[in-house]
Amino acid sequence: MLIFLLVIAGVVLFVLFGLGIFRKPAQCEHCGKMLKGTEQRIFGKSQFVLCDDCAAKIPIEVSFYGTSNWEYSDYVDYLKWEEETKEERAQFKPDYSYGNKTKLLVDTEHGLFSIKNGSHDAMVYRFADLNDYELNFRPEEVKEGLLGDKITGTEYVVVDLNRPKVYIEEFIKTGVRLKAKKKGFIKTKYEYELTEEFLDIIRAFTICIYIEIEKRHGSNQAQTADINEIEKALALFMFDSMDEVTKDSLKRQRNALIKAFHPDNDADNDSYSQKINAAYELLDGLVENK
Numbered sequence: 001m002l003i004f005l006l007v008i009a010g011v012v013l014f015v016l017f018g019l020g021i022f023r024k025p026a027q028c029e030h031c032g033k034m035l036k037g038t039e040q041r042i043f044g045k046s047q048f049v050l051c052d053d054c055a056a057k058i059p060i061e062v063s064f065y066g067t068s069n070w071e072y073s074d075y076v077d078y079l080k081w082e083e084e085t086k087e088e089r090a091q092f093k094p095d096y097s098y099g100n101k102t103k104l105l106v107d108t109e110h111g112l113f114s115i116k117n118g119s120h121d122a123m124v125y126r127f128a129d130l131n132d133y134e135l136n137f138r139p140e141e142v143k144e145g146l147l148g149d150k151i152t153g154t155e156y157v158v159v160d161l162n163r164p165k166v167y168i169e170e171f172i173k174t175g176v177r178l179k180a181k182k183k184g185f186i187k188t189k190y191e192y193e194l195t196e197e198f199l200d201i202i203r204a205f206t207i208c209i210y211i212e213i214e215k216r217h218g219s220n221q222a223q224t225a226d227i228n229e230i231e232k233a234l235a236l237f238m239f240d241s242m243d244e245v246t247k248d249s250l251k252r253q254r255n256a257l258i259k260a261f262h263p264d265n266d267a268d269n270d271s272y273s274q275k276i277n278a279a280y281e282l283l284d285g286l287v288e289n290k
Contacts, residue, residue: 029072030054044070057082061123066166078164081129088112089124098201099172104135104157106204111212113205115157115170125161127208128215132160132238135202136256137194142180151180151192173198194259202260203272210236210275230286233279245287254280 026035028051041055042048044067057079058067067075092112094105105114105122116122139153155173159166178192194202213235230242237253239245254276261272 028054030075043067043075044072046071048072048075050075059123061117062164062166065168066164070165074165081163085126089126092124096201096204098197099155100174102170102172104172104201106201106208108204108208111208113208115159115168115172117170125159127212129161129163130159130209130212131162132158133205133209134158135198135205137176137178137192137198139190139192142190149180149182149190150177151190152177155198199260206257206260207272210272229282233282236276236279237283239283242283242286245283247284247287250280250283250287 026040026049027033028035029048030050031054033051033053035049035051041050041052043050043055043058048071058075062078088110089112091110092105092107092114093109094107094112094114095109096104096106098104102115102117105116107113111127112124113127114122114124135155135157137153137155139151141152143150143152153176154171155176156169156171158169161167176195178195180190180192182190213232216235234241234245237245237250237257239249239253257276258273261276
């Protein structure tokens with residue numbers, strides 16, 4: 001009986017500690033309000049404290065994806081970014097939409113995108129704030145058949161943003177079935193073609209990124225032309241510097257992009273495939289000389 005009572009007491013204390021009953025009073029780091037233990041909202045790796053009102057300024061989506069690694073300075077920067085970009089992001093009118101439960105929405109006119117998961121209002125982000133991204137297919141199961149092989153898997157999106165400091169990884173379509181064929185000398189690997197609908201959203205993403213690159217590195221001054229071309233090529237292939245570039249990583253990125261912009265798919269793709277190939281040749285030459 002005594003052991004049972006001790007266990008019950010331990011559970012009660014654990015719950016009370018979890019609710020913050022025994023926390024010391026603290027001050028909201030943002031507005032300065034004094035808070036009791038149960039009123040404190042603790043965020044990030046530095047465990048900064050906010051009151052309910054200040055915590056409510058962080059949308060559910062941002063809180064879910066990013067705040068575990070935030071410092072208080074990241075919270076302040078988020079509020080600043082939200083205010084600075086409010087009017088720009090209010091223009092969001094997606095012309096591309098892809099996915100089932102989770103939808104990837106892209107507005108190519110205004111350089112904006114959103115990842116909508118569920119029924120809640122999704123945050124709108126700017127391509128100008130994008131640090132890195134990946135749109136790809138993850139193979140999961142192969143079924144061989146008399147009429148051809150099928151590979152089943154998941155299409156997913158990964159985005160890493162500078163502002164707000166958020167990393168998002170979502171499945172946008174599950175149970176995708178693609179035609180597959182064996183490749184290689186011993187025929188143990190498969191190659192497959194992505195669906196045209198998925199390639200459309202990849203193209204939209206890449207075009208928006210290229211437009212942002214042009215805005216950022218659009219100078220035609222002779223003395224900076226070479227540097228600008230290298231920076232534009234690195235940005236197109238989502239490398240931060242030449243230190244990250246290897247023959248294999250460069251070829252992998254080039255193949256992914258050129259697959260989406262192959263001239264055989266659409267005559268309008270030709271100009272982008274030329275830019276991709278030019279960027280590849282520039283970076284490939286620099287890798288050779290490293």
